Amino acid sequence: MxxxxxxxxxxxxxxxDLYLYKDKIDIWIGADRGAYVLAEHDIPVxxxxxDFDSINASEKAFIKQHTKYMEQYPSEKDETDIxxxxxxxxxxNPGHIHLFGVTGGRLDHELINIQLLYQIENKGINGYIVDKxxxxxxxxxxxxxxxxxxxxxxISFVPYTKVVEGINLxxxxxxxxxxxxxxxxxxxxxxxLLSKSGTFSFEKGILLLVKSxxxx
Numbered sequence: 001m002x003x004x005x006x007x008x009x010x011x012x013x014x015x016x017d018l019y020l021y022k023d024k025i026d027i028w029i030g031a032d033r034g035a036y037v038l039a040e041h042d043i044p045v046x047x048x049x050x051d052f053d054s055i056n057a058s059e060k061a062f063i064k065q066h067t068k069y070m071e072q073y074p075s076e077k078d079e080t081d082i083x084x085x086x087x088x089x090x091x092x093n094p095g096h097i098h099l100f101g102v103t104g105g106r107l108d109h110e111l112i113n114i115q116l117l118y119q120i121e122n123k124g125i126n127g128y129i130v131d132k133x134x135x136x137x138x139x140x141x142x143x144x145x146x147x148x149x150x151x152x153x154x155i156s157f158v159p160y161t162k163v164v165e166g167i168n169l170x171x172x173x174x175x176x177x178x179x180x181x182x183x184x185x186x187x188x189x190x191x192x193l194l195s196k197s198g199t200f201s202f203e204k205g206i207l208l209l210v211k212s213x214x215x216x
Contacts, residue, residue: 001095002026006085007034008101008113009054014131015101018043027092030067031085033059034101039066047071047088050081082113086120096126103131114208118160135211141166143201144209148193152211157181157188157200164205171198 005025007018009032018041027046030038035048036059045067052060053075064070073084082102089097097120102113113129117138120127129136135152138160146155157167159181169176173192181187200209 002092003096003098004029004089004092004094005098005100006031006082006089006102007038008082008085008099009033009105010101010110010131011104012037012101014104014133016130016132018100021098021100025098027089027094029085029088030063031081031101034081034085035063035067035070037101039063042066044068047085049073049084049088051075051077080109080112082109083116086116090123090125094125097128099127099129100131102129103134118206133213133215137209139202139207139209141203141205143199145197145199146193146209147197148195149211152213153192154212154214155191155193156210156212157191158208158210159183159185160206160208162205164202164207166201166203167207168201169198170200171195172200 003025004027005021006029022043028038028043030045030048032050032052033054035045036055038045039062046069048063048067048070051073099113103110114136117127117129121138121140127137163180163182165180167176167179167181169191171194173194
């Protein structure tokens with residue numbers, strides 16, 4: 001399965017070490033200044049897309065030198081640069097999409113970027129939002145295995161729909177059986193695995209799985 005990595009215009013200091021993903025990502029897409037960040041890291045950029053209103057002329061020239069395809073859009077448009085990059089990624093028929101540089105900064109952009117995970121998951125693609133302190137994915141009803149990750153040891157489950165029903169957690173410090181949570185509930189925050197892996201399942205709703213760590 002093709003894995004696509006999209007880098008947005010979020011604060012650079014919140015990015016994870018992108019070099020750790022070079023062997024996991026097959027195709028990189030830079031959205032606006034995210035293309036410049038990739039070029040700076042000497043990571044080959046397949047597509048650079050966006051209005052590029054956050055870069056100057058020399059930075060734009062630098063992107064062109066390190067990008068296979070560059071597509072510029074008007075600044076007044078109906079979609080954000082990240083959604084444009086996401087639609088480009090759908091054309092590549094990926095199995096996985098990682099979003100970097102889409103958290104921090106403006107809260108409106110961060111919230112809508114989390115909602116973009118719905119587009120990804122609704123197409124049967126595994127989607128992830130990754131930053132220095134968090135790895136976030138959206139899950140639909142079913143049973144899942146979660147592996148221990150020393151980078152993100154804390155595991156939380158946040159209801160994306162108003163109610164999530166029939167939650168079961170096995171192999172966690174705080175297990176659950178047939179539990180219902182709703183908006184505003186902190187019942188499933190800051191859990192941990194007891195060993196190398198655990199499972200969770202639920203019957204109805206949409207659940208956000210958040211792996212995180214304390215900011216250093």
